[in-house]
Amino acid sequence: MIYVVFCTSKLFLKNLFLVHSIFNTLKTLKIAIQKSGRLNEKSVEILKNCGLTFENYKSSLISSVTNFPLEILFLRDDDIPEYVQDGIADLGIVGENVITETKAKVTHLQKLGFGKCTLKIAVQNSSSIEKLEDLNGKAIATSYPVILENFLQSKGIKSDIRTISGSVEIGPGLGLSDAICDIVSTGGTLKSNGLKPFADVMSSEAVLIGNEAIADHPEVAELLQRIRSVLSAKSNKYVVLNVSKDNLQKVVNLLPGVKSPTVVPLFEPNWVAVHSVIAEADFWDKINSLKAAGAEGILVMPIEKIIT
Ligand SMILES: Nc1ncnc2c1ncn2[C@@H]1O[C@H](COP(=O)(O)OP(=O)(O)OP(=O)(O)O)[C@@H](O)[C@H]1O
Ligand SMILES: O=P(O)(O)OC[C@H]1O[C@H](OP(=O)(O)OP(=O)(O)O)[C@H](O)[C@@H]1O
Ligand SMILES: [Mg+2]
Numbered sequence: 001m002i003y004v005v006f007c008t009s010k011l012f013l014k015n016l017f018l019v020h021s022i023f024n025t026l027k028t029l030k031i032a033i034q035k036s037g038r039l040n041e042k043s044v045e046i047l048k049n050c051g052l053t054f055e056n057y058k059s060s061l062i063s064s065v066t067n068f069p070l071e072i073l074f075l076r077d078d079d080i081p082e083y084v085q086d087g088i089a090d091l092g093i094v095g096e097n098v099i100t101e102t103k104a105k106v107t108h109l110q111k112l113g114f115g116k117c118t119l120k121i122a123v124q125n126s127s128s129i130e131k132l133e134d135l136n137g138k139a140i141a142t143s144y145p146v147i148l149e150n151f152l153q154s155k156g157i158k159s160d161i162r163t164i165s166g167s168v169e170i171g172p173g174l175g176l177s178d179a180i181c182d183i184v185s186t187g188g189t190l191k192s193n194g195l196k197p198f199a200d201v202m203s204s205e206a207v208l209i210g211n212e213a214i215a216d217h218p219e220v221a222e223l224l225q226r227i228r229s230v231l232s233a234k235s236n237k238y239v240v241l242n243v244s245k246d247n248l249q250k251v252v253n254l255l256p257g258v259k260s261p262t263v264v265p266l267f268e269p270n271w272v273a274v275h276s277v278i279a280e281a282d283f284w285d286k287i288n289s290l291k292a293a294g295a296e297g298i299l300v301m302p303i304e305k306i307i308t
Helices: 009-023 040-049 077-085 096-102 145-154 188-192 218-234 245-254 280-292
Strands: 029-034 062-064 070-075 091-095 107-111 117-124 139-142 160-163 179-184 195-204 206-210 236-244 262-265 271-279 296-302
Touching: 029 040, 029 077, 029 218, 040 218, 070 077, 077 091, 077 096, 077 206, 091 096, 096 145, 096 195, 096 206, 107 218, 139 145, 145 160, 145 179, 145 195, 179 195, 188 195, 206 218, 218 236, 236 245, 236 280, 245 271, 245 280, 271 280, 280 296
Parallel strands: 029 070, 029 091, 139 160, 139 179
Antiparallel strands: 062 070, 091 206, 107 206, 117 179, 117 195, 236 271, 236 296, 262 271
């Protein structure tokens, strides 16, 4: 298939995908994920964990899934919300921060639990800026002018927003700004640039988004179900333990399981094995309570999928 498109760079790519989607069968869904960067690896991983088979081409912009009607578009993350809004991609995986910044009209289908970060305002360790009002009239460097402007407006503050596309943290050191507004995760980048967090603007994580017209598509529902079963499995552990029947009720009370725990008799009289599922978040608390309640030989295993 030959595409003839007269334009350059970002517009060229957008038109290339548009032409591709017109010529291609309309049944094949397209999902846009980040080509390289913080979200690429985890986006590929979640799709592969959904049982999708595809080549993770770094040099090619499109990859076809061989066992599901889906094509994967590899893009800069900033372009993903707009591509999904315009229907060039049906689905996308991108940070909530980018969706808000681009003001794209898309449906949020599922939070994905990775790419967790907070957009923060930060100032130099030696700064005299102490409260939000001190930002009035001050210069703030950021790659997120829309989000920052909305935040400042909601607080009734007027600052001079200086938009730069990266390495925002060096702004105050170079005298470019009095403060910055950028993504913080561990806080390591702020620290190594002599900055301290000052105010939280927005928290974010990667989400699956969809074009507003495609959300009811049966293949989207199928993919969403697979993604949810992968996420649910990830946040739970399969636990098998032994307990004497005398302590069984105490142990069962601690282990609700997906429905209720499975109890299997052991060869040794008066002993049973209990199989259950524990949420990762309460894991250590539960294990200690189970031991105290008489559980022995506790085995903990990862779960691949939970289909409810
Ligand atoms: N330190 C971090 N910890 C966790 N999540 C992060 C971190 N930095 C960024 N993110 C999340 O990952 C997304 C992508 O970050 P990345 O740094 O790869 O973006 P980028 O440099 O703009 O990439 P691209 O080349 O695709 O434009 C961010 O929009 C944010 O949602
Ligand atoms: O709080 P931390 O854990 O230090 O993370 C924060 C840093 O991570 C992101 O940059 P990234 O490292 O992705 O590089 P980039 O600026 O090139 O996107 C972000 O822009 C911060 O600079
Ligand atoms: Mg980007």
